[in-house]
Amino acid sequence: MIYLAIVTLIIWAGILIDTLVGFRKFPKLEEYRNARSFDEDEPLVSVIIAARDEGSGVLDSIASQLKQSYRNIEWILVNDRSSDDTGSCFDQLAEQDPRVRAVHLTDLPAGWLGKNHALHRGVQKASGDYLVFADADVYFKPHTVSGAMAYMADTDAAHVTMTPEMTVKTFWTQAFVHFFLFGFSYYKRPWKANDDNSKHALGIGAFNLIRRDAYDTIGTHEAIRMRPDDDLMLGLKVKEAGLRQRVIEGTGGLAVEWYPSLKEAVKGLEKNTFAGLHYSWFMVLFALAGVFISQVFPFIALFITTGVTQGLYSAVIVILLVIYVRTAFHPWPKVLKTFLVFPFSAVLFMFTILRSVLLTVIRGGIVWRGTFYPLKELKKQQKE
Structure with missing residues (x-):
């Protein structure tokens, strides 16, 4: 023994x-809080969110995102066959803010996972040269997009993903989250994704920022249409295409309640x-x-x-x-x-x-x- x-x-x-x-060299979003990504006109960024049966909870999440200091930005909110009031909430947000567009899907083609198809359709409605894929339960701070864009410009990256701060309500859920982060870190080694010579790659569903031309190069969501780990696979496709990828710590700028309870966390990993x-x-x-x-x-x-x-x-x-x-x-x-x-x-x-x-x-x-x-x-x- x-x-x-x-x-x-x-x-x-x-x-x-x-x-x-690895973590000593890991960049933080807070370092780019006041940075400007472009000296002249900011390129259009399209934030694309797919939701199914999220209910009125999406209102607070999207409301936090709409407060961005980055000026040239739009939101494409895709209602993926919801049976609750998610669609009407998206319509409400679109009526209140001209930067928001609601898209409603009623069917799912064969050979697609619902979320992947919804994001793919969202891109088709988007006008930006830069795309952000995020979830409907993620909360942004005003500098989240501007900081990510500044970091992307600073590193000349094609893809930037961000680690969120995970908020939890109960002790056992928090213990499970801490253990998950512990295991994820040594298994995925997120800092290695920032090494252009490493095959390690990462994509995080809470925030994936990618240039549109890079998105087209990797084959869009068509290339990962049946992958339930779509966020990770997006990052992997970027690395496989030889494009530059960067990961940044989003504590203080990006937050998500991973799961409301330990039971939901166990079920959610199914x-x-x-x-x-x-x-x-x-x-x-x-x-x-x-x-x-x-x-x-x-x-x-x-x-x-x-x-x-x-x-x-x-x-x-x-x-x-x-x-x-x-x-x-x-x-x-x-x-x-x-x-x-x-x-x-x-x-x-x-x-x-x-x-x-x-x-x-x-x-x-x-x-x-x-x-x-x-x-x-x-x-x-x-x-x-």
Whole structure:
């Protein structure tokens, strides 16, 4: 067991160094709060949002977005076959602000996921040379778009995505969010997306800014029409096309309530977990085993080992804590509280993976935004 402890410690020590060095170079939106992206006329930016059965909650979210300091901007709000008052809310916003246009969809063509199709249709109605794909529950600060555009101009990027501040209401949901961010950081290594020589790529649904010509180059949403992880795939397509991609930390400028409860968070990950593991049973088993051995067992080992082995696993837990605090994007006293239940969060995450995969296989597909999509069709584009 001592050899397993040594290997685990070496791996996490390497991840710790990579994380600390990576985040030290990670740019922040706040650094571009007062920056101007263009000396002369600002190019038109089209913010495209697709929503289905979001209800009146979209009003507050879009209201925050409409307060942008960036002047030349429009909103294309796509109502994707909603059965509630989402469409009337979009119409209300369009009546109140001339920069807003509401688009209503009543059907979904075969071979498309609803959100991807809605965003694709939104682009067809947009006039901007720059496109922002965002969600209907995301809150902007006045400098969000101007800061992102300034960062894009500063780095000559074709695509800029932004990490949002995740707001949660309950302790266990917060613990799950912190653990998710922890895992996402070491798995995706978001800072590597800023390395033009790296294959690491990223796209975040809360905010994807892309030049229209780059969007056309990657094949538009047509190229990812059956991907439930559309935001990540958008970023991957950018990197695969050899275009420059940049990621920026949006704390203080971009916020989203990830899920209102722990139950909703577990349920919400149903749609894209298997896709994120490439629909591979090997990857599923590898992920489950990896999380248990590296993130659950060290805590168990404290009680079943002694001497040097126990000391090594203690060092592993300290490293886990440092990485956890660094990746949470929240004040450290709050993060320390959720770290106390770290192993339970890890077990819950394992359950979420297994639940998502089994439900997808048993159902023969996923249910997303009220529509069923066959697994066979989802896997088909995976191979394209």
